Amino acid sequence: MEEFLSKINENFINTDVEFETINIKVDSSQWVETHQKLKDEFDLKFFSWLSAIDWDNEVSIGEAPKESVSPSFEIITCLSNVSNNNLVTVSTTISKLEPKITSLVEIYAGANWHEREAYEMFGINFENHPNLEKLYLPDGYEGNPMLKSFELISREVKPWPGEVDVEGMPEEPESDESVDG
Amino acid sequence: MTDVLVKVGFLALAALNGAVIFTIMDVKGASWMQRRPGPLHVGLRGFIFPLAEILKFVQKEDIIPTEVDRPVFKWAPAYVMVSCVALFAVVPMSPTLVVADLELGVFFVLAISSLGTIGVLTAGWSSANKYSLMGGLRAAGQLIAYELPLILAVVGVVIQAETMSLVGIVEKQIEWGVPFVVGGQVVGFLIFMVAATAEMMRVPFDMPIGESELTMGFMTEYSGIRFLIFYISEYMNMFILCAIASTLFLGGYHVPLLPTEWVNFYGPVVLLTKTVILGFILVAVRWSQPRFREDQLQNLAWKILIPASLINILVTAIMKVGF
Amino acid sequence: MVNTLDPQNFNNFSEASVSVEIETEDMTLNIGPQHPSTHGVLRLVAKVDGEKVYDVKPVLGYMHRGYEKLAEVRSYPQITTLVNRIDWVAGFSNEIPFIAGAERLMEIEVPERAKHIRLILTEMARISSHFVFNGAYALEVGALTPIFYAMEDRERVLDLIESVTGGRFHPNFNRIGGVKPAAGSGPTTKKDIQDLPAGFYRDTKVAMQKVIEAADQFQNLIGGNEVFKKRTKNVGILTAETAEAFGVSGPILRASGVKSDLRTLTDYLPYDQFEYDIPVGENGDCYDRWDVRVKEMVESAKIVLQAIDSMPSGPLQAKVPKVIKVPKGRTYVRAENPKGEMGYYIVSDGGLGPYRLKVRTASFSNISILPLLLEGALLPDLIAIMGSLDFVLGDVDR
Numbered sequence: 097m098e099e100f101l102s103k104i105n106e107n108f109i110n111t112d113v114e115f116e117t118i119n120i121k122v123d124s125s126q127w128v129e130t131h132q133k134l135k136d137e138f139d140l141k142f143f144s145w146l147s148a149i150d151w152d153n154e155v156s157i158g159e160a161p162k163e164s165v166s167p168s169f170e171i172i173t174c175l176s177n178v179s180n181n182n183l184v185t186v187s188t189t190i191s192k193l194e195p196k197i198t199s200l201v202e203i204y205a206g207a208n209w210h211e212r213e214a215y216e217m218f219g220i221n222f223e224n225h226p227n228l229e230k231l232y233l234p235d236g237y238e239g240n241p242m243l244k245s246f247e248l249i250s251r252e253v254k255p256w257p258g259e260v261d262v263e264g265m266p267e268e269p270e271s272d273e274s275v276d277g
Numbered sequence: 278m279t280d281v282l283v284k285v286g287f288l289a290l291a292a293l294n295g296a297v298i299f300t301i302m303d304v305k306g307a308s309w310m311q312r313r314p315g316p317l318h319v320g321l322r323g324f325i326f327p328l329a330e331i332l333k334f335v336q337k338e339d340i341i342p343t344e345v346d347r348p349v350f351k352w353a354p355a356y357v358m359v360s361c362v363a364l365f366a367v368v369p370m371s372p373t374l375v376v377a378d379l380e381l382g383v384f385f386v387l388a389i390s391s392l393g394t395i396g397v398l399t400a401g402w403s404s405a406n407k408y409s410l411m412g413g414l415r416a417a418g419q420l421i422a423y424e425l426p427l428i429l430a431v432v433g434v435v436i437q438a439e440t441m442s443l444v445g446i447v448e449k450q451i452e453w454g455v456p457f458v459v460g461g462q463v464v465g466f467l468i469f470m471v472a473a474t475a476e477m478m479r480v481p482f483d484m485p486i487g488e489s490e491l492t493m494g495f496m497t498e499y500s501g502i503r504f505l506i507f508y509i510s511e512y513m514n515m516f517i518l519c520a521i522a523s524t525l526f527l528g529g530y531h532v533p534l535l536p537t538e539w540v541n542f543y544g545p546v547v548l549l550t551k552t553v554i555l556g557f558i559l560v561a562v563r564w565s566q567p568r569f570r571e572d573q574l575q576n577l578a579w580k581i582l583i584p585a586s587l588i589n590i591l592v593t594a595i596m597k598v599g600f
Numbered sequence: 601m602v603n604t605l606d607p608q609n610f611n612n613f614s615e616a617s618v619s620v621e622i623e624t625e626d627m628t629l630n631i632g633p634q635h636p637s638t639h640g641v642l643r644l645v646a647k648v649d650g651e652k653v654y655d656v657k658p659v660l661g662y663m664h665r666g667y668e669k670l671a672e673v674r675s676y677p678q679i680t681t682l683v684n685r686i687d688w689v690a691g692f693s694n695e696i697p698f699i700a701g702a703e704r705l706m707e708i709e710v711p712e713r714a715k716h717i718r719l720i721l722t723e724m725a726r727i728s729s730h731f732v733f734n735g736a737y738a739l740e741v742g743a744l745t746p747i748f749y750a751m752e753d754r755e756r757v758l759d760l761i762e763s764v765t766g767g768r769f770h771p772n773f774n775r776i777g778g779v780k781p782a783a784g785s786g787p788t789t790k791k792d793i794q795d796l797p798a799g800f801y802r803d804t805k806v807a808m809q810k811v812i813e814a815a816d817q818f819q820n821l822i823g824g825n826e827v828f829k830k831r832t833k834n835v836g837i838l839t840a841e842t843a844e845a846f847g848v849s850g851p852i853l854r855a856s857g858v859k860s861d862l863r864t865l866t867d868y869l870p871y872d873q874f875e876y877d878i879p880v881g882e883n884g885d886c887y888d889r890w891d892v893r894v895k896e897m898v899e900s901a902k903i904v905l906q907a908i909d910s911m912p913s914g915p916l917q918a919k920v921p922k923v924i925k926v927p928k929g930r931t932y933v934r935a936e937n938p939k940g941e942m943g944y945y946i947v948s949d950g951g952l953g954p955y956r957l958k959v960r961t962a963s964f965s966n967i968s969i970l971p972l973l974l975e976g977a978l979l980p981d982l983i984a985i986m987g988s989l990d991f992v993l994g995d996v997d998r
Contacts, residue, residue, distance in 0.1 A: 568742030
């Protein structure tokens with residue numbers, strides 16, 4: 097694991113290890129070359145998943161980020177090696193107003209369905225994808241559900257009650273207050 | 278006139294009773310092999326099962342989908358049932374206890390039993406359902422393919438017995454002293470049983486029904502009494518083919534040591550016992566084997582069974598002429 | 601209107617030629633959401649020509665419940681309840697990587713006894729899931745009896761899980777920092793620490809012995825059956841490179857010849873203290889996939905027997921604050937689910953719940969190879985191949 101980490105550090109500029117997960121940050125224009133390099137030279141042939149994070153300051157459900165962020169999409173892929181513990185996540189940032197990025201289908205065939213899901217959940221356009229259409233949602237569904245601005249209707253009716261019925265530790269007396277989230 | 282009515286009534290009774298006996302055997306055998314206690318203990322030790330089945334199907338609604346071909350859809354079960362019940366007319370329970378002792382008994386059996394194919398195919402085609410269509414086409418291929426080994430296996434018996442009448446075949450076995458299965462037709466017997474299992478469309482040959490793929494195949498759209506007719510005629514078919522097998526190969530109503538004056542009394546019992554033994558083998562095979570794929574099934578029929586039955590005929594003819 | 605009987609027109613007719621082309625269209629068969637053999641509501645739109653399948657397009661989403669969106673509005677203990685419904689056949693093993701991720705972010709040390717109990721329950725969930733596979737796969741190929749035997753043997757394992765956790769399929773037994781320490785609420789019982797029930801060791805030993813016998817029986821009855829071998833050998837061959845490129849993991853990858861098991865690569869459960877084999881197949885056909893799973897059942901039973909003999913004593917849960925707030929950070933934790941690799945990518949912002957939870961499920965990637973595997977297969981082969989992939993719709997659709 098150590099030599100793998102040092103090899104990664106030599107080849108890429110923006111890497112860090114956070115809680116035992118190596119993360120490589122690249123620019124969206126180098127998305128495809130980075131993956132090609134990781135597949136060929138680093139022997140990371142197993143395509144685990146691809147997904148996106150919606151960074152926004154105004155959220156309709158849940159909590160807003162504690163420090164303010166600039167609104168953007170962060171696309172993350174996870175690659176690994178089947179025989180040893182080498183695992184990296186590669187992330188890039190694209191703008192929310194024009195969300196598009198090149199598709200990875202040429203390099204990893206498994207990216208097909210993951211990109212379709214990201215397309216329908218976030219609205220990200222993947223160029224050169226063979227059939228970019230909806231995967232989960234029914235036809236005629238409007239909107240992209242995973243965006244932070246998309247409302248969860250059941251929470252409109254009844255807001256999140258927070259932490260309720262906290263079970264006490266065995267030595268402490270049980271508390272009856274519910275803590276608001 | 279009255280004896281015609283008596284014979285027809287006997288046919289109906291025999292057919293239904295045969296189906297009921299084999300239904301009970303199939304279900305009890307299944308639950309015994311699968312360790313399910315229900316049909317072994319519930320309701321008069323499980324013997325109330327056929328009554329429950331019949332009542333259940335009779336009280337169901339008769340649903341006919343809108344796009345089917347109505348007359349064909351309605352009459353398809355009838356073809357299948359007629360082709361099964363008519364076979365009960367020629368199987369002898371004793372030299373005199375037979376509805377019609379035809380000279381061409383064997384020929385009659387083989388001809389009538391192939392009528393069922395039309396019923397199955399039209400049932401599959403007329404239900405406006407792609408799954409039924411696939412089941413019907415598979416059935417057509419399978420039933421036509423397995424007719425040939427069935428016929429050729431029986432030809433060996435006919436050569437050895439020198440007669441086509443079923444009573445005559447049993448008499449010939451009495452004359453020889455051993456049933457044909459021991460007296461040279463072992464291969465014929467095996468081929469007949471395999472081909473008969475395929476004709477009944479039972480596992481391992483139940484591709485046309487294919488329960489986990491086609492959800493009842495050609496019978497998918499049938500409900501209520503129409504389905505009951507298919508269901509009962511499947512068991513009737515099983516009974517009568519086992520009875521014919523025991524007549525042709527196992528000696529029919531004859532048992533070596535009993536006196537022949539009482540044959541009218543013990544004949545039916547003996548025939549029934551032999552039929553039930555064969556039926557039990559079929560039940561055991563059904564609940565323990567997976568099903569063949571369509572092309573493997575056709576392979577078995579055309580490349581293995583037909584050459585084997587042709588060789589069987591050849592050997593039988595040589596033995597007959599030479600010795 | 602040309603008069604065909606007029607001799608003057610005869611010369612014209614010799615040039616005319618009639619060509620009749622019978623056009624046949626392929627039939628589009630909807631192996632629909634309701635079908636006896638798709639494990640749940642999976643829909644395949646298949647173009648068939650007779651019995652040959654040409655093109656298969658899976659249509660997903662009939663069971664999409666929106667886990668990732670729901671997780672943004674819940675706190676970590678509440679998500680534990682949510683998460684064991686993803687792969688509902690092996691309920692306990694879905695919670696493990698999520699809890700391990702939260703514990704990694706909070707940097708909590710889990711006591712040894714809790715780790716052993718988690719390992720035992722995970723392996724039992726694996727055995728339960730493989731029993732379901734065995735029974736259901738035989739049923740799809742046509743053998744109508746093995747499913748009853750599989751379910752009967754599985755009941756013993758489920759009874760054991762229920763006696764420890766209280767639930768057969770959705771135990772909800774994990775807590776951040778360990779396993780559930782107290783049972784019941786109310787004035788007399790809330791101070792009792794309920795540990796493993798009395799008789800657990802003895803019952804488990806009996807049950808695991810029976811599992812090993814049952815697996816042996818399956819190998820003989822089903823694996824030795826000629827018809828079964830003909831239906832599954834050389835059907836649906838998957839090469840290792842294709843499997844890796846598509847993200848296929850778990851027993852399917854091992855059946856294609858790749859010796860890869862995430863239990864050896866992860867460290868939050870003490871697998872390195874026990875000895876077990878990793879069964880690997882040779883050809884990558886349906887028979888190998890079946891065979892690998894039956895052998896894995898035996899290995900899991902052996903692990904449970906070893907774990908029971910060496911169970912350490914100690915507390916069941918580490919000390920955690922009453923209201924759990926996970927510090928800022930992000931991590932990816934993966935585990936060997938019975939169906940494949942299951943992972944959770946937690947992006948935490950320091951609040952009560954995660955900012956983003958990405959669930960990586962095994963069956964989603966596993967069935968993305970279906971269009972590739974099913975080209976040119978016959979319809980019964982389609983059923984056999986789909987059954988051998990052993991997916992569950994909750995896993996696919998999340």
